[in-house]
């Protein structure tokens with residue numbers, strides 16, 4: 001790829017994203033689009049101000065949403081959307097901070113060193129003009145490579161410092177946030193699995209009661225068994241559709257009575273009889289459901305899983321984090337997920353089968369990663385202009401129009417790649433669904449990691465090795481020692497491609513995210529075919545962490561690897577992170593719904609992604625110094641590599657446990673705080689009710705039957 005293609009790609013991306021962003025700023029001004037652009041605010045019944053009269057200014061693009069996004073403070077995000085949303089924003093901020101400092105090093109030290117090297121001015125051909133700014137301009141064995149080594153050290157230590165600081169701050173914020181949400185039921189509840197069967201009472205519920213009142217006599221409060229609710233769920237679904245039908249029929253017969261044109265409506269004469277018939281069916285169904293929910297019938301459907309609540313957080317923390325039985329496969333306890341976060345269906349999976357589910361998920365994800373590689377390499381290979389001419393001779397015509405070939409070679413490959421990987425997060429999420437996780441948050445965190453490693457494999461490594469893929473992989477297997485030098489060679493050859501990738505993923509990707517073209521089309525189709533319906537609901541979706549975090553982390557990885565090799569990439573990354581910050585603050589504030597709160601459990605994963613990036617950067621540089629015949633610099637990088645590994649181990653010990661556990665001291669402090677404020681145990685008594693399974697929750701059968709609203713299942717036996 002030459003400089004022309006790169007500029008063509010940059011021009012297309014910048015033009016496209018300016019167009020999309022201005023379109024967004026215009027469309028946002030119309031109240032008819034508020035169901036898309038203010039979905040979250042509308043769902044919270046917030047008032048949004050639109051100018052009531054049509055004016056010329058509403059046709060002009062504006063940038064007012066950009067400074068607004070910068071004005072939103074971290075505390076505001078924490079308060080409105082929770083710590084997980086804040087973690088995403090902090091990731092963008094970390095990217096800005098890190099690449100700003102890298103840019104200073106890169107543009108003021110590395111760029112002049114590269115450009116003024118001996119090889120530089122002699123080679124003036126346009127096709128290699130980008131090379132004179134990169135490390136490939138440095139002569140083999142030159143002492144200038146020590147400057148690169150020094151910069152690598154500066155960037156690595158700066159990265160470690162920022163990562164440590166960030167981890168610490170998120171930890172502090174996490175424990176502060178835990179205090180503000182301390183009345184949530186999950187702070188008093190644990191999830192117990194593998195409850196043994198009591199042969200005397202032919203049930204498991206009584207076991208739970210005996211066991212916990214014996215082991216935690218002062219703190220145990222009550223429990224809620226989990227049942228196999230498949231049959232009841234089916235019946236409830238039938239009941240729902242039937243009651244809707246009855247409601248429809250009633251409405252129709254009402255209008256018939258009030259209408260004087262009875263002749264026209266004589267078609268519905270039999271409707272009142274039909275109403276009666278359907279109501280009878282409905283009552284039978286309700287009776288059936290009620291029978292199934294009776295104590296003795298339910299006992300047969302008990303799963304070996306229960307939610308157990310305690311009187312204090314202190315008791316909860318102790319019970320959740322200790323081994324209760326000699327056999328560690330019995331009475332397994334953990335902190336309960338939030339009630340809204342629980343995946344009830346997966347609670348029926350036996351605990352002993354989890355390794356199988358995990359293995360299955362891993363295999364499926366690996367297969368997807370490997371088989372995805374084939375179409376991507378094929379299409380990308382064809383998209384390279386030289387091969388395109390071979391495969392599709394009419395493409396020669398492209399050459400006749402000046403400038404078009406640079407567009408084809410500069411823009412097409414990264415466009416195709418981005419289109420292919422758009423579907424990946426959704427595919428990975430559906431694979432993670434098969435993993436048997438007990439909560440939605442854990443499932444999405446898993447999907448997040450799967451997408452990240454997929455992108456590292458298929459975007460990063462594949463783009464590096466495309467061309468002679470199999471040969472190179474084969475060689476790295478035969479001579480693993482040569483891996484760094486292969487990597488370094490490929491990395492320096494692909495700098496331009498990744499520059500266009502960052503441009504496409506950043507500029508076009510973020511602009512499309514904020515414009516939501518899919519929803520616009522859907523809304524348009526719905527309003528023109530079905531009609532808007534009597535009441536329109538906002539298009540509310542949950543925050544797609546698994547779509548943001550991996551992509552941003554991969555951009556960070558690309559930026560880190562090129563920080564020393566091709567510092568010209570760094571300013572693009574700063575732009576990438578600024579645009580991402582603005583877009584996602586807007587999306588978090590206005591568009592996406594927050595459906596769970598893990599108190600920052602995403603951060604340890606993000607930390608690991610960035611650490612992976614740092615390790616890859618150092619391996620590449622070891623290879624690069626080797627390629628440049630400077631073995632001393634290669635060897636000098638190895639201690640840096642070891643320090644980075646040690647740093648990661650330290651972070652694992654220092655920070656990671658607090659994210660997965662609930663420190664007993666904090667729990668006690670929060671309890672004491674409650675006591676001082678005069679809150680007593682009575683207030684926590686109904687916490688366990690939040691963990692009633694959806695199919696066991698009382699429902700309003702129909703307006704005429706008010707008797708059925710009483711709870712149908714008692715909590716204790």
Ligand SMILES: [Zn+2]
Nearest residue numbers: 198201206207
């Ligand atoms: Zn018993």
